Amino acid sequence: MSSYGGGRDGALTVRPRRLRATPAMRRLVAETRLNPAELVLPLFVREGNEPRPLSSMPGILQHTTESVRAAVNEAADLGLGGVMLFGVPDAKDAIGSGATDPDGILNEATRVVVAEVGDALVVQTDLCLDEFTDHGHCGVLDSEGRVDNDATLLRYRDMALAQAAAGSELLGLSGMMDDQVAAVRDALDTNGFENTAVLAYSAKYASAFYGPFREAVGSTLQGDRKTYQQDPANRREGLRETMLDLEQGADIVMVKPAMSYLDVLADVAAISPVPVWAYQVSGEYAMIEAAAANGWIDRERAIFESVTSIRRAGADVVLTYFAPEIARALREPLL
Ligand code: PBG
Numbered sequence: 634m635s636s637y638g639g640g641r642d643g644a645l646t647v648r649p650r651r652l653r654a655t656p657a658m659r660r661l662v663a664e665t666r667l668n669p670a671e672l673v674l675p676l677f678v679r680e681g682n683e684p685r686p687l688s689s690m691p692g693i694l695q696h697t698t699e700s701v702r703a704a705v706n707e708a709a710d711l712g713l714g715g716v717m718l719f720g721v722p723d724a725k726d727a728i729g730s731g732a733t734d735p736d737g738i739l740n741e742a743t744r745v746v747v748a749e750v751g752d753a754l755v756v757q758t759d760l761c762l763d764e765f766t767d768h769g770h771c772g773v774l775d776s777e778g779r780v781d782n783d784a785t786l787l788r789y790r791d792m793a794l795a796q797a798a799a800g801s802e803l804l805g806l807s808g809m810m811d812d813q814v815a816a817v818r819d820a821l822d823t824n825g826f827e828n829t830a831v832l833a834y835s836a837k838y839a840s841a842f843y844g845p846f847r848e849a850v851g852s853t854l855q856g857d858r859k860t861y862q863q864d865p866a867n868r869r870e871g872l873r874e875t876m877l878d879l880e881q882g883a884d885i886v887m888v889k890p891a892m893s894y895l896d897v898l899a900d901v902a903a904i905s906p907v908p909v910w911a912y913q914v915s916g917e918y919a920m921i922e923a924a925a926a927n928g929w930i931d932r933e934r935a936i937f938e939s940v941t942s943i944r945r946a947g948a949d950v951v952l953t954y955f956a957p958e959i960a961r962a963l964r965e966p967l968l
Pocket of ligand 1: 759761762763764771807808842843844845846858913914915916
C-alpha cells in the first residue's frame with residue numbers, strides 16, 4: 634500500500650506538513666539560519682567632508698573618513714563579521730595611482746577603520762584598480778587599449794603592500810586577472826606580510842547586477858569587462874577559476890554575484906577545502922529596494938529569503954548591504 638495514497642487506499646502516513654505546523658516547529662527544523670557573525674558589510678568611503686547618498690542604492694552612503702567611524706562602530710555593536718572597504722577617490726588616472734598611494738583614500742580609510750574597530754571586526758579591502766582608473770577598467774591598458782594582465786599584476790602587488798601596510802587583514806582580489814592570487818601572495822610573503830590573508834573573488838561574472846556599484850564608486854567605465862570577468866553562460870569555468878585560486882594559495886574563495894549564480898556556489902562549496910563566500914551585489918540590493926518601494930514585494934521577507942538562500946546554496950559568509958538590517962532584525966524575538 635502506498636504511503637502517499639491518501640484518499641485512495643488507506644491512511645496517509647507521510648505528512649511533511651507536520652514539521653511546518655507551528656512557528657516553533659519551523660524554527661526548530663530550519664536547516665539554515667542567519668547569524669550576524671557570518672555577514673560582511675561593504676562600505677564606500679570618499680574624499681571630502683560630506684557623505685553622499687546613492688540614488689541607485691537607497692539607504693546606502695558614500696561615507697567620509699569621518700562618517701565611516703559611526704558606521705563601523707554600529708557594525709561592531711551589531712556583531713557583524715567584518716567590513717569590506719571600497720575607496721572613492723576624487724582624482725583618477727590611467728594607472729590608478731591613488732590605489733598605491735599610502736595616503737590614497739582607501740588606505741587612509743583602512744587606517745581609520747582599523748583604529749576604530751580593528752579588534753572587533755575583520756577589516757577587509759577591495760583590491761582592484763577600477764575605482765582608481767580614469768578609464769574604469771580593473772587593470773592598466775596596453776598601447777592598443779586592452780587590459781594588460783601581467784602589467785596589472787605588478788600594480789596589484791604594490792596595491793597589496795599598501796593595503797597590508799594600512800592594516801587590512803584580508804585582501805579582496807576582485808580584478809579577475811590571471812595569476813593574481815599567486816602574484817599578491819608572493820608580494821605579501823616577500824615583504825613581511827605573511828599573515829595578511831587573501832579572499833579570492835574566484836568565480837566572478839561579467840554581470841549587469843554591478844550597475845549601481847558604478848555610481849557608488851564614481852566609475853566612468855567605457856565598454857565592458859568581458860575579457861576578464863566570466864561569461865554568465867559558464868558554470869564549469871567557475872570551478873576552474875576556483876581551483877586555480879586554491880592552487881595559488883587563496884585563503885577564502887568567493888562567488889559573485891550571488892542570486893543568479895547559486896549553482897556555481899553549490900559547485901564551489903562541494904569541492905572547496907577553504908571557506909566559501911558569496912557577494913549579494915549592488916544590483917541585487919537595488920532590485921529588492923525598488924520592488925519593495927513600489928509595494929510589489931515584502932521587503933523584510935525578500936531580504937531574509939535572498940540571504941538565507943545564498944547561505945543554503947553553500948556560502949559560509951555573505952557580503953551584503955543588508956547586513957546591519959538583518960542583524961537588527963535578528964535581535965527581535967523570533968516568535
Ligand atoms: C571591482 C568590484 C566590483 C564590485 C566589487 N568589486 C565592480 C565590478 O567588478 O564591476 C561590485 C560590487 C557590487 O556591485 O555591489 N572593484
